[in-house]
Amino acid sequence: MTWLVWRQHRYELLGLALGGILIALALVFGVAFATATREQLGVDRCQPEMVPVQTFFVAVDGRWVLVSDPERRLEAPRFPSNANCVALAVEAGNRVQPFRWLLVALFFVPAFTGAFVGGPLFSREFERGTLRFAWAQGVTRMRWSAAKLGALLLAGLLGALAVLLVGSPARAINGSGPNAYANFDIEGPAFVSYVLFAIALCAFVGTMSRRIITGVFVGLLLFGAARLGVMYELRPIFQPPVTVVYAANEVDRWTRFTMPEGAWDFGIDFVDHEGQQVSSARVNQVLRSEPQSPPGEMARDDRKVLAANDVFQRVRYQPADRYDLFQWIEATIFVVLSGVLVAGTLLLLRKRDA
Amino acid sequence: MYAVEAQGLGKQFGSFSALRDCDLALPANKVIGLVGPNGAGKTTLLQLAAGLRYPTSGTIAVLGESPSANDPALLARMSFVGQERPLYGDFSVADNLEVARRLNLHWDHAYAIARVRRFGIPLDAKVRGLSTGQRAQVALAIAIGKRPELLLLDEPVANLDPLARVDMLEELMTTVAASGPTLIMSANALADVDRVCEYIVILTSGRVRLAGEIDEITAGHAFISGPRAEGIPAGWSVVDGREADRHGAWVLRADGARAPIEPRDNGTIARSATLEEIVLAYLRSAATEAGS
Numbered sequence: 001m002t003w004l005v006w007r008q009h010r011y012e013l014l015g016l017a018l019g020g021i022l023i024a025l026a027l028v029f030g031v032a033f034a035t036a037t038r039e040q041l042g043v044d045r046c047q048p049e050m051v052p053v054q055t056f057f058v059a060v061d062g063r064w065v066l067v068s069d070p071e072r073r074l075e076a077p078r079f080p081s082n083a084n085c086v087a088l089a090v091e092a093g094n095r096v097q098p099f100r101w102l103l104v105a106l107f108f109v110p111a112f113t114g115a116f117v118g119g120p121l122f123s124r125e126f127e128r129g130t131l132r133f134a135w136a137q138g139v140t141r142m143r144w145s146a147a148k149l150g151a152l153l154l155a156g157l158l159g160a161l162a163v164l165l166v167g168s169p170a171r172a173i174n175g176s177g178p179n180a181y182a183n184f185d186i187e188g189p190a191f192v193s194y195v196l197f198a199i200a201l202c203a204f205v206g207t208m209s210r211r212i213i214t215g216v217f218v219g220l221l222l223f224g225a226a227r228l229g230v231m232y233e234l235r236p237i238f239q240p241p242v243t244v245v246y247a248a249n250e251v252d253r254w255t256r257f258t259m260p261e262g263a264w265d266f267g268i269d270f271v272d273h274e275g276q277q278v279s280s281a282r283v284n285q286v287l288r289s290e291p292q293s294p295p296g297e298m299a300r301d302d303r304k305v306l307a308a309n310d311v312f313q314r315v316r317y318q319p320a321d322r323y324d325l326f327q328w329i330e331a332t333i334f335v336v337l338s339g340v341l342v343a344g345t346l347l348l349l350r351k352r353d354a
Numbered sequence: 355m356y357a358v359e360a361q362g363l364g365k366q367f368g369s370f371s372a373l374r375d376c377d378l379a380l381p382a383n384k385v386i387g388l389v390g391p392n393g394a395g396k397t398t399l400l401q402l403a404a405g406l407r408y409p410t411s412g413t414i415a416v417l418g419e420s421p422s423a424n425d426p427a428l429l430a431r432m433s434f435v436g437q438e439r440p441l442y443g444d445f446s447v448a449d450n451l452e453v454a455r456r457l458n459l460h461w462d463h464a465y466a467i468a469r470v471r472r473f474g475i476p477l478d479a480k481v482r483g484l485s486t487g488q489r490a491q492v493a494l495a496i497a498i499g500k501r502p503e504l505l506l507l508d509e510p511v512a513n514l515d516p517l518a519r520v521d522m523l524e525e526l527m528t529t530v531a532a533s534g535p536t537l538i539m540s541a542n543a544l545a546d547v548d549r550v551c552e553y554i555v556i557l558t559s560g561r562v563r564l565a566g567e568i569d570e571i572t573a574g575h576a577f578i579s580g581p582r583a584e585g586i587p588a589g590w591s592v593v594d595g596r597e598a599d600r601h602g603a604w605v606l607r608a609d610g611a612r613a614p615i616e617p618r619d620n621g622t623i624a625r626s627a628t629l630e631e632i633v634l635a636y637l638r639s640a641a642t643e644a645g646s
Binding site (some may be wrong): 001003004007008128129130131132133134135136137138139140141142350351353354 | 434435436441449454493
């Protein structure tokens with residue numbers, strides 16, 4: 001079987017393994033290039049410069065007069081501006097743009113790998129009738145299908161592992177963002193599991209439908225649905241998010257919540273004292289119905305107004321230190337799903353008519 | 355042991371019965387022809403025997419074993435070539451032979467190569483580029499190269515030109531005579547079967563109409579034509595007949611032991627029926643049944 005699998009699928013096998021290694025090398029190069037570029041431009045050493053304001057008030061005969069002085073002939077006040085640092089960061093970003101595109105592409109790599117490698121794996125054999133040739137030889141269906149699917153999964157695993165070994169290229173190439181979870185989908189064990197899942201899923205759909213086109217495109221759609229479903233519905237609750245609600249007596253306009261560094265911030269919403277979510281319609285209704293402060297006084301404190309009506313702001317987030325745990329949970333989900341799909345594919349091929 | 359033995363064998367495709375209530379016991383070491391119109395169930399029967407499809411009812415045993423078990427030992431003992439002669443189209447001829455060499459328990463590589471060469475088929479040619487006849491020869495070389503005890507061929511001469519047809523059949527006969535596998539082949543042209551087969555199975559609309567040794571079948575049937583008033587001789591029943599005005603022609607089947615047909619002196623012809631007449635009579639009677 002090894003010979004046949006190699007003879008039949010050498011391009012896919014090489015493409016998967018070498019493709020992964022090439023992407024990994026490109027990423028390593030991208031990381032080095034981005035680091036060097038930031039170093040060369042001094043992005044990380046940049047200090048905000050003191051910039052003279054161009055428009056300011058001067059006192060003339062006891063009255064404030066607005067002066068516009070683009071030529072800077074007057075002694076204008078100066079203020080610190082990080083515009084110079086932003087410009088440097090943007091410049092550094094522009095220079096590494098090709099690698100940023102590579103990162104964007106990496107998001108879609110598992111889907112297309114699965115569709116074009118997994119989708120036709122068995123459906124092409126059905127369409128061309130070649131499995132009637134293979135199955136008429138002295139090889140059992142189980143061995144034949146396991147060898148084919150196993151080889152492609154293994155090649156996909158090797159390719160994805162190569163990418164995994166690069167670590168966190170996105171952080172180096174894009175510059176560090178505030179959210180530790182920002183690059184969740186293109187690195188770590190989760191990425192490897194997507195590649196396996198995509199191949200297994202598309203192979204299954206192709207076997208089920210016996211049509212290449214269905215294996216490829218329906219496989220692609222289902223993969224997208226499964227990925228987005230887990231991403232939006234499950235990943236945020238892999239563990240209960242950390243929830244912060246200030247008690248009524250703590251709330252005032254000066255209360256500030258500081259999001260821990262690297263946290264995955266789910267934003268602000270409103271709850272009552274039992275923790276039940278309060279709709280934004282209700283929030284608006286409370287704010288409209290309560291009287292505004294009289295003119296001349298300090299504006300009312302909306303948070304106190306809401307608290308008085310049993311509405312509290314809630315902040316939820318996943319702390320940065322759960323990142324690795326979440327990666328493994330997500331990877332486990334997709335590896336288990338892949339296992340189920342592989343079993344399903346083998347069973348279908350064993351039980352169905354050629 | 356029978357080459358193929360079926361009991362109550364049936365195969366449904368959705369609501370369509372490709373094969374039903376099929377009882378067969380096909381003897382080993384014979385050349386067996388499956389005859390019937392398109393859609394009669396010939397291909398389905400062969401694919402069930404080859405283990406490519408699974409029955410929906412009844413049982414089938416091939417060389418005494420169930421093909422559904424997908425047992426490599428049984429796979430090694432039989433070869434199947436489908437009507438479309440499946441091969442890896444983007445592989446060279448040599449690579450297709452190599453696949454067979456590597457996947458089979460027994461494999462006569464020298465024979466397969468020699469056979470392909472004998473037909474002037476270049477080994478490095480892509481199968482996709484071969485003519486229908488060449489492709490059929492490569493598929494057959496692989497099937498025979500397995501040195502099977504049972505060779506299942508679905509329409510081995512379909513789509514071949516008349517000359518290639520004759521060549522192919524002669525080749526087959528030589529092979530069978532030399533290495534002696536049981537050969538079961540389907541054909542929708544009776545002439546192909548008549549020329550080479552010793553045993554015949556007539557299938558129409560998924561049912562077995564007649565199965566037996568050709569010699570016994572021809573011996574058990576008669577053809578008469580003459581005035582309708584004469585009636586059918588005793589000990590015979592009508593398979594199918596053509597009647598016009600006061601005359602008619604009938605193919606008859608002997609009920610039990612063959613009763614002699616008394617010679618008549620009124621212009622009646624009574625003789626043994628040819629295989630072609632018999633087969634056509636069964637096909638027609640099945641068609642009439644379906645039509646009525």
